[in-house]
Amino acid sequence: MSGLRRRPQTGAGAGAAATAARAQALVVPTGRRSVAPAVVGLGLALAIVVLFGLGTPWGEVSVFGLNAGLRAAWQLPDLVVPSALGIYLAALVAAAVGAAYLRWPRLKGGTTVALAVTALVVAFLVWAVQGQSLNLVGMLRSTLLRATPIALAALSGVLCERAGVINIAIEGMMLTSALTAVVSASVTGSLVTGMLVAVLTGGLLALVHGALSIRYRVDQIVSGTVINIFATGLTSYLSARFLERFAHLNRSGTLPVVAIPGLADIPIIGPVLFQQSVIVYVMLALVIAVHVLLFKSRFGLRMRAVGEHPRAADTLGIDVWRTRYLSVLLGGMAAGVGGAYFTIGSVGRFDEVMTGGRGFIGLAAMIFGNWTPGGAFASSLIFGFADSLQIRMQILQTPIPSEFLLMAPYVATIVALSGVVGRVSPPAADGQPYEK
Known part of the structure; x- marks a missing residue:
């Protein structure tokens, strides 16, 4: 019977077979x-x-x-x-x-x-x-505090990259804002003024980055690198030339620790969340605000549209350049708050290169958090926990070098990008200049 051939299905039979084939193609085999x-x-x-x-x-x-x-x-x-x-x-x-x-x-x-x-x-x-013994609640409080600048840097990255602009200048923005915050607070005697000046400094550098990368379509990595080099050189020069000679310009005081009545008395949670520095509360408020802005507002929808498909957004009447400028400006202002953490938020003085790469760590937290405010904050807690843990492990004199503990969050980021814990992907138009 090998010479016989099957007759092709026609009519309803062919349609049913085609439908079955399409359904079979959509089924994901559990074995895979x-x-x-x-x-x-x-x-x-x-x-x-x-x-x-x-x-x-x-x-x-x-x-x-x-x-x-x-x-x-x-x-x-x-x-x-x-x-x-x-x-x-x-x-x-x-x-x-x-x-x-x-x-x-x-x-x-x-x-x-x-x-x-x-x-x-x-x-x-x-x-x-x-x-031995370890104060677990104290370590958790320190974790949240040390995660604060990383979370602010990560939020800055989320705001910029959701609109399609890569911003590796966060480190330079934070460093410059740290200097201007302490000097302005020392001169005026007002920590609030120092915070506002830091925010304005971050926004100003963000506009420079935006003009170079959006208006003139300079490579965004190059633009960010230039700002980082400029900020490092400028702050180091001003610190050595003026702040060491005029000590009164580098003595601002720090934002107070505020205990929220009632909530601060809750066991474990109270000391961790409700007995913190003012800047920690600012960071937590910004995490919520950025989430609402991105996913619950019209501007956030436009921002995400510009970051995913700018030409389609332009076709619908959205001003791509304006949206990107505003997003980068907001990101720079968030970085400015992060810079204020290092001076008026913690030690009350400025030291050269005191940000210590927290801006770049924030970018890693942003990637690990899949470009979302909540994910970026959670990832920042991992980095803050590692930072807090390595200090306490030195006190406990564990045989594991503290450098290995600091490596752990970066290894976790690499694992996340490799796809082991799921897919992470940036906005489709991230880093791509747009020309009308």
């Missing part, structure tokens, strides 16, 4: 689901056991303080954890989420990796604190 998150979870479980579990004696305990050291209405007892048991339980959690990812299709890869990494961090803390 990436196993990378599961491998990460199981691998971290093994790492916890080998690195921390095997060398920990069963008689040791790790003590974590749950009070911030400030007077509060409620005082919680310290959390005492058997070190070996806590480490092996963390390993069990990492292995369980890795296995659950293979068993439950609805469990996302990003959630799986996040839970496994959290288990790794918990195991590391229990291992590092064995036989």
Whole structure:
């Protein structure tokens, strides 16, 4: 019967077959689901056991303080954890989420990796604190404080890149704003004036970056690099030439720590969120404001349209250049607030190159947060936690060099970009100049 040929389907039969073929093409085979998150979870479980579990004696305990050291209405007892048991339980959690990812299709890869990494961090803390004590609430307060300039830099990047303009000049904007904030506050005796001058300084440099990259279509990376070099040289010169000779220009004082009545007395959460510096509250307010601006306002919709498809936005009557200018200006003002953190928000004086690359770290947090305000803030907390943790690990004299702790957030960013925890992608027109 090999010589017989099947007759082609016609009419309703052909239509049904075509529909079935299209439906089959839309079905994603479950066998093709990436196993990378599961491998990460199981691998971290093994790492916890080998690195921390095997060398920990069963008689040791790790003590974590749950009070911030400030007077509060409620005082919680310290959390005492058997070190070996806590480490092996963390390993069990990492292995369980890795296995659950293979068993439950609805469990996302990003959630799986996040839970496994959290288990790794918990195991590391229990291992590092064995036989000693660590004020956990104090470290969390420090985490939020140290994440503040990174979060502000990340918000600056989100505002710029959502409109299609890459801004690597955030570092220079923050550094220059830090100088102008302390000088203006020292001269006028007003920290509010210092904050306003810092915001204006960031906005002015942002307009320079906008003119170069939007109006004259200079390569945006080159424009940002030029501003960074200019800011580093200018602030270093002014600091050495004037601030060292006239010390009264470099003595501004710092923004106060404000405890919100009632909320500050909540155990654990109160000291972390509601007993902070004023600039921390400003940062939290900006995270909410930028989210509302981007996703709940007409201007935010236009900004995102310009960042994704500027020619289509222009066709609909949106002024692409004006939208990008305003977005870069807002981003520069956010960077200005971040610059004020380093002087009037923390130490009350200016030192050369005191931003220490926080602007670039903010860009990494922006990428890790997938160009969203909430994601950028959460990613900034990771960097702030690593920064706070490495200082406390030096006090506890752990055998792991502090540099490795500072490397961890950057490794996490690389993992995020590799697609293990899900897809992260910038706006489609990011970095592309637009010509009418």
